[in-house]
Amino acid sequence: DVKVTQSSRYLVKRTGEKVFLECVQDMDHENMFWYRQDPGLGLRLIYFSYDVKMKEKGDIPEGYSVSREKKERFSLILESASTNQTSMYLCASKREGLRTDTQYFGPGTRLTVL
Amino acid sequence: AQSVTQLDSQVPVFEEAPVELRCNYSSSVSVYLFWYVQYPNQGLQLLLKYLSGSTLVKGINGFEAEFNKSQTSFHLRKPSVHISDTAEYFCAVSRNLNFNKFYFGSGTKLNVKP
Numbered sequence A: 001d002v003k004v005t006q007s008s009r010y011l012v013k014r015t016g017e018k019v020f021l022e023c024v025q026d027m028d029h030e031n032m033f034w035y036r037q038d039p040g041l042g043l044r045l046i047y048f049s050y051d052v053k054m055k056e057k058g059d060i061p062e063g064y065s066v067s068r069e070k071k072e073r074f075s076l077i078l079e080s081a082s083t084n085q086t087s088m089y090l091c092a093s094k095r096e097g098l099r100t101d102t103q104y105f106g107p108g109t110r111l112t113v114l
Numbered sequence B: 001a002q003s004v005t006q007l008d009s010q011v012p013v014f015e016e017a018p019v020e021l022r023c024n025y026s027s028s029v030s031v032y033l034f035w036y037v038q039y040p041n042q043g044l045q046l047l048l049k050y051l052s053g054s055t056l057v058k059g060i061n062g063f064e065a066e067f068n069k070s071q072t073s074f075h076l077r078k079p080s081v082h083i084s085d086t087a088e089y090f091c092a093v094s095r096n097l098n099f100n101k102f103y104f105g106s107g108t109k110l111n112v113k114p
Helices: none
Strands: A004-006 A010-013 A019-025 A031-038 A042-051 A054-057 A064-070 A073-078 A087-094 A109-113 B010-014 B019-021 B032-038 B044-050 B056-058 B064-068 B073-078 B087-094 B102-104 B108-113
Touching: A004 A087, A010 A019, A019 A031, A019 A087, A019 A109, A031 A064, A031 A073, A042 A064, A042 A073, A042 B087, A042 B102, A054 A064, A073 A087, B010 B019, B019 B108, B032 B064, B032 B073, B044 B056, B044 B064, B044 B073, B073 B087
Parallel strands: A010 A109, B010 B108
Antiparallel strands: A004 A019, A019 A073, A031 A042, A031 A087, A042 A054, A064 A073, A087 A109, B019 B073, B032 B044, B032 B087, B056 B064, B064 B073, B087 B102, B087 B108
């Protein structure tokens, strides 16, 4: 079974802090994703990585950056957290290629910024 | 831009009753359709997907969905729900077979009552 793990289930930070959200997958997937989930808005893609050190902006990249130094790990960074970044953050991974199996999701990190 | 509409934010239903969760997408040359389920405090799990072929797709846990191209719909159904089906359900669309760019609906919370 594919396993995608996220370092924290719940996180509370203060405005202006630098925040790191970590995601690790154990299936040697090439592609990894960071989404944020907000009530009534569904999931929105923040960043996508298709290989080590490679990234692409998603729909809402403002205020976020990412790092992928190793294939299995994809980090989301909030350089200076703000209250409007309070949300559920979901990481996902998938194998590269056409018609491959779909994205596999981690359990999520609920971030509260005070 | 592609959009996915889930008109019902919440659907209450009694146990053993049938249920239909509606999903409509904006028209496109080709789309690939997915339903995901999110149980409380968990990540998203794939229920079923439509890529091509038969328009009736069967998924896990007794769910099925029907792709209707003329109505641009992909409604999810189950003939008899259980308490354990209480969860949030997301419809998603991909416009290519890489499945790297999903457009998610806003979600429907299914509340199964005894």
